[in-house]
Amino acid sequence: MYEAQREACIAAAQAGGRVAMKFFRKLDPAKVTEKSRNDLVSEADHASEAAIKAELDLRFPNYGFLGEESGASGDSCRRWIVDPLDGTLNFVQGFPHWCISVGLWDKNGPVVGCILDPMREDLFVAVRGQGATWNGERITISAQTGLDGAFIATGFAFQLGERFQTYAKALNSIFYRAKGIRRAGSAALDLAHVACGIYDGFFELGLRPWDMAAGVLLVQEAGGLITDWEGGDTWMESGNVIAGNLYVHQDLLEAVKGS
Template identity: 40%
Template sequence: MIEQNSSSIIGSKSFTAVAINCAAKAGEWIATKLGNYAQLEQKSSSQDLVTEVDKGSERLIRKLIATHFPTHAFLGEEGVTAGAAAAIEALDAVKDQEYVWIVDPIDGTTNFVHGFPFFCVSIALAHHGEVIVGVVYDPIKDELFVAEKGKGAYVHGKLMQVSKEADLNNSLIATGFPADTTHALPRNMKGLQHLIPQVRNVRVAGSAALHLAYVAAGRLSGFWEIGLNSWDMAAGVLLVKESGGTVTDVSGEPYHLGVRNVLASNGNIHVALQQQLQSADK
């Protein structure tokens, strides 16, 4: 799918191949558990859920990665206490590591719990803080989105390109409803209310990683959300960038792993979209 070079191989093990293998194995197992989970717990709120399947998926991925790259750091959602402060602290703890795997074992757990078929496995690898591999796997549609820095992004083995819309009024945008109902959700809702009359339509499907993959594939013109964590978007951000899109925070500042308020687009509408969100904030 993607040509290898010496910068992406350690001991003849391709970073990208390992990420794909982990996502595929975890996704296959997750699909067998759809409608068949045993334990449901709330984390920060009733909108922030976790099952034993999330935890099992993360254990599986972590074990597989450690088999190939035992010295690499690992940052997974289920290994971090709920809440923004804990997520920021967890990222800070690994930021100086040479290689960090950033994993969301099920992005879209609420969808998984309800049997709504829009969730995925998201796996990224950062090198000195820069994402160099991103894999998003949708086990229900059997869609594998793969990006390697500088080598493009692919789905079904075909090169992806972002959409061509040049105006907001012709654009299909996506967002999410943050689990943080005190700060992030009200801010996101202000943006949503402001944007709806400006765009063709808005979709809210419940997985930031898949929304970003859809921007990369040209199925969405743009996506934004307030209060995300690094594991929600690291892989998806690389997909968008390698498909020719643009990713910043909502204020227009460059993306980095610490960004929590993300804005991704096909590039053509980015400035206009960012300005409308800033206007909503005011």
């Protein structure tokens, strides 16, 4: 089940990745603009999204589409949710940590998801009820027994505004317990790396649907938990996300609630 959708997801991500690689460290500075203060978009973002959408429209013309750059169109009950270049600031600066994220959602949530890291040739894929893979090999969440000594991923952006104070309180609680905390600049890749056990957990405020549409399914299918910062299921709407195995997730949840 969902084999055609899975293949479309992978093909679309690869199409976007090929386009993005042509621009990496070759961008025309005049074609990098701000959507809002410190929120950049480049010609690579637009070109990658166009390539992804063309591939998906060819294979599933009746499905809807939500892209970071072009917005929503078509059927909202079966919709591809796409970040054509997650980590744009990294990309613009020439920092080699960014990815392509493609997810299919229906009325029950995520169906298939694919995250492609073209720099490392890493392909993460998940299908509802069928598990998750990393370059074709089955993956599972970390077995870390709690926050103490854990390796944690996080993120924050200028757009958080006053919410940064809430984030900072949570970070302060987590900082003194974790073995290490990394803010690499791509939430989609962070979630993929939680799914395969590189990171033990993840927390962030204010994500957008395209940042996590594929990554949350990877975490879930690898055996992990996803909730909002209250322990509920509004994470897709609120953008406030905690991810990890049962033990790490519970400790992160207690830490952010205490903030």
